[in-house]
Amino acid sequence: MRNKGENSSCELPESNGKTKHNKNRHYRFEENFRWKGVRVQEYKSEGHNWHGIARQTLIGAGGESTKFHLRYFEIEPDGYSSFEKHKHEHVVIGVRGRGRAKINRRNIDLNFMDVLYIKPNEPHRLYNPFNEPFGFMCIVNAKRDRPEQILIGTKGQRHIGTK
């Protein structure tokens, strides 16, 4: 477990480094799944086992003292997140288009407002085998451990991008 405020090497910092304090915030939803005042960032700052995925940190970068962070991720067609595992859990809510989650060896379709809970230490990846952007909210503990990447052979990767 790492301290709050630290980030795993594969995640961009949630904070912009400035000291901020709690204040009420209203992030207004705008066209094309953007939120006023929230910037679009790379999914991760390193690694090559992901493709075509962007993040917007909605809660966790603005000085909030919540024990959780809320992020919006969007995966373009044929894109995918890292196949990884970690102690911290994920809660995923589908909000744009549709996509799939690979949970260990199982693949689960995710549609609008489907809620997925991924338990600790479970290998997982989100991916988009469809023709439209796949966007989802992901809620995690603010204090969380560093993900461990999982290398899989060609056979295991065959699902990626399968239409």
Added chain:
Amino acid sequence: MRNKGENSSCELPESNGKTKHNKNRHYRFEENFRWKGVRVQEYKSEGHNWHGIARQTLIGAGGESTKFHLRYFEIEPDGYSSFEKHKHEHVVIGVRGRGRAKINRRNIDLNFMDVLYIKPNEPHRLYNPFNEPFGFMCIVNAKRDRPEQILIGTKGQRHIGTK
């Protein structure tokens, strides 16, 4: 601050009392903003300063060890939640229809995918002055303090139900 697993008197238990363990879960979204395997409950088990609001606990009642809970609340036309304050923060995401939040003396419109962060100890209420159901996700810390109800006079309540 109360211990995890305890509940404030005005909130229904998140747990059903049975011992459960972490397992992956897929709560499939169904018609009319229901989720397969999730029951619709009263907003609170007591109090009279709320009206026409129901809850579904999506994450927090199934043995998850997250430091947060995820609930879906739905407010019928002219309904409203308690006007209250507490140390724990709220993160609200509009997902069905539209509604309003009263944050101290300010009223904020909430539309689809708007994200609202309510800071600690801020008096607040969610309400629905419109003609369709207003549904929103609400994320809170798993360990949280008991809300304190705020009594307001007739004048202060005038906003409720204003179309």
